[in-house]
Amino acid sequence: MFPLVARSRLLPMSLPFRYFGAAVVFQVAAWAMLFAYSSDFVSFEGSLGPAFAALHLVTLGVLAMTAIGATLQLLPVATRQPVRSLGAAKLAWWLLVPGVALFAAGAAAFAPQTMGIGAMLVGLALAIYAVLLAVNLLGARGMKVVVAHGWGALACLAALAATGLALVARYEHGVALDHGAFRAAHLVLATYGFMGLLAVGLSSFLLPMLAVAPAPPAQIAYAVLALAIAGIVAAVLGLPVPAALLGLAAAAMHTASLERSLRARLRPALGPGFLLVRVSWACLVASIGVALLMALDLAPARAALIFGLLLVPGWLLTFLLGVLQRIVPFLASVHYSSAARGTPLISALTPAPLLAGHQVLHLAALGALLAAALTGEAWLARAGAAAGLAGALAFASFFAFVIVKVRHHGIQPPHQPAPA
């Protein structure tokens, strides 16, 4: 599938994998930052500092980085359109990686000017990506559901960049604006908007493909999109209760339709990654539930922190890690297929014990951080960050394993059923 695109549309393995590789490194950096400054965690309210830096290492360095790499590879399959410029795709990576590093370093060091340079680089990278995405969507022929979600994500990306630059201008130049409103809009556009709509749209064909299951009905997918966009617009306009209700309806419908699809799968074993995907769905629904409680003034102490945890590491990061557990071996297998060598078996590129360990560590990290946010206990935050760091290192080992394995070949037939 994907290399079909990669070959006929000349997207070499190094292109998506450079994005995935950078995301792997930034994930380690994010957890390391949180571990080093875990005492700041329970009092974090969104202001500059190491926790803010760790948050953006995840959102920009892991989530956006992976989203770009994955969509460059996956969208051409869904839209039957090639990536128009490999040079532009590479340039975006060369801008995004130093941009994220500078932005995070500036945030951690309370240095808005450094952050500003990083933000400009990130903005340029996202602008290049937005053009590539728009060109691809304009010529799209297949999978209209995915295309519609792509347009929604693109619109959110444009608004996200605008609000992000406005916030940096406030930090750097003291530009007067309604900081709370801009920050809330920026957060919603980045998470539920850009990342969320891409994740939801790609889920509608990627997850059934991985599970060998039928895709959810298109009408339901469009209904989810309409509800999600209405919720995002309401949130940006400062109407949190309608936004949360619309978002809850969209999230419930999305997860229910995919669960129904997975139940109809043709391959009994779901394989690795799907536990993380399911946990991420629970976190998505819970995040909106907490947002609703906050809007109704019914939320517990540190509700904003709990909300952020459920949203970013809980939903988006967990979902992405679950999907990467599957698509990294899959893509590597197809890229290294040749007439002389044959196609490497995906199961031989899937180190099951390592992935199981990563899963346990990641979920333990989430649990401990949520407990820290609920109780205000700093030691729980430190324990959670330690588990997260260990999990990120396990994930990095998995990524390195796949790269080394495909380069050395010598792949043996499996003696256990492979992941779907």
Next chain:
Amino acid sequence: MEFNRHISRRLHEEHDATLTLWGRVEATLAAGKSDPALLKSAAASLAHELDVHFDFEEKELFPRLAAFGEADIGELLAEEHTTIRSAGRRFIELVRSDPGAAELKPLALELAERLFSHVQKEEMSLLPMLEDLVDEEADGELTAAYTS
């Protein structure tokens, strides 16, 4: 995904049947059970897959993809056909001649994985592309050629 061309639908139905059968094979072997009748059925189905389905794709479909500038897709799928054929022939031979062979279980599991992966690729790329490349007349010709 909904397919409008007869040939796409026909291939899709065969893919579904293949996945259902090999899903059972995989689940049975993974549970440590033995089911000679199921393996015989899988071998018979695989023989049709290798001799009819694969041949048709290689002779009729991949050249059409190449003519439309999508040769690499056909090349990749043909490479997988070669690997699956090799393992598949061995599997069919073992089921017929030595169903108790220790080699049979890992070979069947390997085939199940390769077939799942291969069908996923065809469903996501080959069949949607046929929807674009094949007009009604060609659809009729291809369907007739496949079912003859």
